Amino acid sequence: MKKLNSEIKIVENVIEGRNAVIEALKGNTTIENIMISKGEKKGSINLILALAREKGITIKEIDKRKLDQISQTGTHQGVIARITPYKYCNVSDIMEYANYKNENPFIIILDEIEDPHNFGAIIRTAEVCGVHGIIIPSRRNVGVTPTVYKASAGAVEYMKIAKVSNINNTINYLKDKGLWIYGADMNGENYCFDENLSGSVAIVIGSEGKGISKLTKERCDVLIKIPMRGQVNSLNASVAGGILMYEVYKQKIKRELK
Structure with missing residues (x-):
């Protein structure tokens, strides 16, 4: 050991x-x-x-x-x-950062993402889309490794990442703070483009093979899906996450311009 x-x-x-x-x-x-x-x-x-x-x-x-x-x-x-070792933050630090920027919290929750390239790509897109922080489980999820750092093109430097022992308890905490929790699922109830994502939101992205775990799905307020056409009926976790993050970003911009 x-x-x-x-x-x-x-x-x-x-x-x-x-x-x-x-x-x-x-x-x-x-x-x-x-x-x-x-x-x-x-x-x-x-x-x-x-x-x-x-x-x-x-x-x-x-x-x-x-x-x-x-x-x-x-x-x-x-x-x-x-x-020096990568310094993970607390979930409260992410919330405080959103408050400091006077913005509605925008958080990504990863449920057992094991591919470092996917994690790095998600971090890179999250930074571009104005995500305030990413939450990962302390077990069965890749941490900030050299491959993740490189795949993020250095975006790790600008992204708050919290490592938690229990994702479901964290979701409950975020709900108490007023966030609406959306789970990315190919069998979701609604298309992501039809949901109002401009407020305080957290998007849950599941693992490459299994998706979001059953218990975590039950904690989500709404399961959302991405419209797809073609023979392949699923997307890479980082690609799906990217589409959803840009949809949130787009809606937030539209709200700010009104």
Whole structure:
């Protein structure tokens, strides 16, 4: 067990890829050092070096084969940053952030998303759509790993992510705070475009294979679906999440313009 915990710590303590490292340098992440492949001095690597020097961060030039061994994604692009462990926030922090921005809370709840690429893509879209925070379960859900960080194109830097022990209790908490809970389900009662999503909302997105769990579905106020045409009757979790997030964003903009 001790060995497993140690491995998880290492995985969550590095950022890989040029864009992801640049966003980390621009943000508030505590970077211990940056490793670059020997001889890499072209393109965006120069920006990384300049930002690192400006912040007084140690730069280490190492052999590319060593970077390959450290890499968790296999696509480090010649740069890996060692950071302090990712700091998850509390659900109350997400609510306070929405209040600080004087906006209706807009939250994404992930129910056992295990694919890091899907999680990263969801974070990236959430940041673009003005989501105040993402809630994930502490078990059976991928955390913020190098692959997630890279897939998000650095959007992790700007997104509050809370890890909770019980999703259903959290949903009850959000309901008490006035949020309407919508579950994404292919057999939902209503199409997402027909629902009023402009208020205080949380969208629940289920796992890639099983969707939203039975108990969590029962906690949702409404199950909504996306209109689809064709032979394939389901969407990738990050694609479905993206469509729903943009629908919420669109409705919020329309409401603000009235």
